[in-house]
Amino acid sequence: MTTDGRSAHILDVLITEFGDSIRRDPAAFRRKFRKMAASPFAFYRGSASLFYADMTGTFADAAFLDDQTRRVWIHGDLHAENFGTYMNASGVLVFNVNDFDEAYVGPYIWDLKRFVASVALIGYAKALSDEVITDLVTEFGHAYLAELTGIAQGGDEAIGSLTLETTTGVLHRVLQVARLNTRVALLDAETTIDNFDRRFAIMEGRYPVDEETRHLVEAAFQEYLTTLPSVSEIEHRIKDFALRVGVGIGSAGLPSYNMLLEGHTQALENDVILYMKQAQVPAVARHIADEKVRGYFKHQGHRTAESQRALQAYADPWLGYTELNGVGQLVAEVSPYSADLDWGDVNEPDELASVIRDLGRAVARMHSVADDESSHDLVDFSTEDAIVNVIGGDLDGFTRVLVEFAHAYGAQARTDHQLFVDLFRNGRLPGL
Numbered sequence: 001m002t003t004d005g006r007s008a009h010i011l012d013v014l015i016t017e018f019g020d021s022i023r024r025d026p027a028a029f030r031r032k033f034r035k036m037a038a039s040p041f042a043f044y045r046g047s048a049s050l051f052y053a054d055m056t057g058t059f060a061d062a063a064f065l066d067d068q069t070r071r072v073w074i075h076g077d078l079h080a081e082n083f084g085t086y087m088n089a090s091g092v093l094v095f096n097v098n099d100f101d102e103a104y105v106g107p108y109i110w111d112l113k114r115f116v117a118s119v120a121l122i123g124y125a126k127a128l129s130d131e132v133i134t135d136l137v138t139e140f141g142h143a144y145l146a147e148l149t150g151i152a153q154g155g156d157e158a159i160g161s162l163t164l165e166t167t168t169g170v171l172h173r174v175l176q177v178a179r180l181n182t183r184v185a186l187l188d189a190e191t192t193i194d195n196f197d198r199r200f201a202i203m204e205g206r207y208p209v210d211e212e213t214r215h216l217v218e219a220a221f222q223e224y225l226t227t228l229p230s231v232s233e234i235e236h237r238i239k240d241f242a243l244r245v246g247v248g249i250g251s252a253g254l255p256s257y258n259m260l261l262e263g264h265t266q267a268l269e270n271d272v273i274l275y276m277k278q279a280q281v282p283a284v285a286r287h288i289a290d291e292k293v294r295g296y297f298k299h300q301g302h303r304t305a306e307s308q309r310a311l312q313a314y315a316d317p318w319l320g321y322t323e324l325n326g327v328g329q330l331v332a333e334v335s336p337y338s339a340d341l342d343w344g345d346v347n348e349p350d351e352l353a354s355v356i357r358d359l360g361r362a363v364a365r366m367h368s369v370a371d372d373e374s375s376h377d378l379v380d381f382s383t384e385d386a387i388v389n390v391i392g393g394d395l396d397g398f399t400r401v402l403v404e405f406a407h408a409y410g411a412q413a414r415t416d417h418q419l420f421v422d423l424f425r426n427g428r429l430p431g432l
Contacts, residue, residue, distance in 0.1 A: 001058065007419045010050060014420075015430060017049035017283065021254075022431040028245075030432055033424055040417040041081075041121045048077050048102060048114075048283040050416065051409075055110055056287045059409060063401050064394075068386040069108050071293075073310050073370035073379050075363075076102030076284045078111040079118035083359060084340040085178035088161075088314035093178055093337060095162040095171050095358075096312065097366050101330075102282040103307030105293045105378060108367055108387055109401075110284070113409070115363065116140060116402045119356065120410030122343055130407065132349050137406045139353050141399035143360030145391060151368045152384040159313060159365050162358060170346050170355050178339035184269045186336035191240075191260060191271070198271050200242040200260060209241040209257070216324060217241055217257050220276065224322035224331045227305070237262040239271070254278045257324075258334070273334040274318060278327055279304045296378050299328025310370035310378075 001009065015022075022029045036046040044051075075082070075097055084098045116137045123133040151159055160166060164175050192201040200206065209217065218238060225236065240260040256277040263270030279300035288294075297303035301321035309315045318333040346352055368384040391398050423429055 003419070006416070007423060009053075010416060010419055011423055011428065013050045013053045014047070017286075019431070022429075026431050033420075033429065033432065037417075037421050037424055039125065040414045041118065041125060043417040043420055044118060044121055044413045045079055045081065047416070047420075049286070051114060051117075052110070052284050052287045054409075054412075055107075055113070059405070059412075061401070061405075064109055064390055064398055065107055066386075066390050068381055069383075069390045071105055071290070071379065072108040072367060072383050072387070073307065074104060074106050074108060074111045074284070075100065075311065075366065076104050076106075076111075076282050078115045078363065080115065080122055080343060080359075081118075081340070083362070084338055085175055086316065086335055087337040088312075089317045090314055092161070092163055092314075093175050094314070095167065095175055095341075096362055098338075098340075100308040100311060101280065101304055102284060103304065103311060104282045104284045104288060105290065106284050106288050108383070111363065111367070112141075112144065112402060113405050115359075116406035117409040117413060120406040121413055123352075124410060124414070126347060128349065128352075133406065133410075134403050135349070136352055136356050137403045138399050140356045140360040141402045142395065143357040144364045145388070145395060145398060147361040147364035148368060148384050149388050151364065152382070152388045159368060160361075161313070161365070162362055167358065168354075170351060171341070171358055174339050174341055178337050181336050181339065183271075183336045186273070186334070187269070187271055190258075190273060190334070193268070197239060198260060198268055199240045200258065205244060206258070207243040207245075209243050213243075214241050217259070217276065220322040220324040220329060221259060221331075224276070224320045224329075227320035227322070229317060244275075254280075272318070274331055275334055276322070276324065276329050276331045278324075279321075279330045293378065299323060301328030301330045303328075304330045305332075311366050313365070313369050 018029060032046065036043045077099065078097065082097060082099045083095065085093055085095050086098065088094050119136055119140065120133050123136060162171055164172065164179070167175060187198065190201060191198045221238065238259050238261055242258040244256040244258060245254070254277065256275055259274045259276065261272040261274060263272055281300060285294070297306065301323070305319055305321040308319055316332050316335070318331070320331045322329050322331060341355070346355055367387065371379050371381060371383040424432070
């Protein structure tokens, strides 16, 4: 494809994906696109729609796929920065994949390819040689398949977690940092004490909610409660509401509501902050022609919550969904225990390889959770067995596919980033 042809393709994909949202809030998308212009990796993070257009177009490849493994619950945006910590429903700090807004059912290898291309971009930004990048992607492929094979042989009880007890090095430090966080510190940053009770603090990007909206959000909250495991009655009381707009690069221009809830006691240190945000159609869904998958979900909020529950062995106990003004919403806790992996702190090949191996294991565990052994019936077969069988012991061929793709798509993403910057700076993105 010529340079002009590729630029036209990028423009067409982005307008198809974001055109309506740009018209709704052009200022929010100018901010989003300026963030994407900052680096090839930032562009890659914000352009999952282009990646999936390529997966079914220029870079389409049926290697190591069959009918079953095309229909696995996938993360949908598995790049290297979508990993971090959370407190699971059992009260254990876990390092795992996070941000399931793009999750769907599709080819498992699309997750792997999206991840390894991001590794190539990070490696290039760190001035690592192609040989080192090859080694890192190979480590990922080997760790992924070894973990998945172990789970296939040992059953779901063989699925482990990356915790304070099972990690070392960089990931252990990330968990230790998360452990230092406290609910009180989060509440002190986000709220103030007024008349002996907590209320949201006034800050940039947060706005009060009018009475009519408050009633609508509270009604949506009551519906949300029906999608949760049981919580105590005291945790049902909303103390305060607030409006946020455009929180996060993927939510440009969309309203999001925060709710401050009474905690499990009347003490002020265990209050809970929830967010309710409009869920979007995942980019990958445009390229999956499966009516059973499409018809499984009530709305995009339901899809996002169910996907996260499917892909995490012990999801956030506050995770649920509802509707607001007829639009699907995701609801979850603003967790005080989240900490992200900072790739700026990981630079040497040996240290990078150790982290990449752990992430390979985490991805294997994620793919193996949502299958016939889970409480979800959309994927009704053993995903670990299906993936191990389709690879068929061809470890070298499997890793070669990942390595070749990482280099090829990493180079493509770097080129696409420059084309995108030129489109943006020359005023060729309509509405901006």
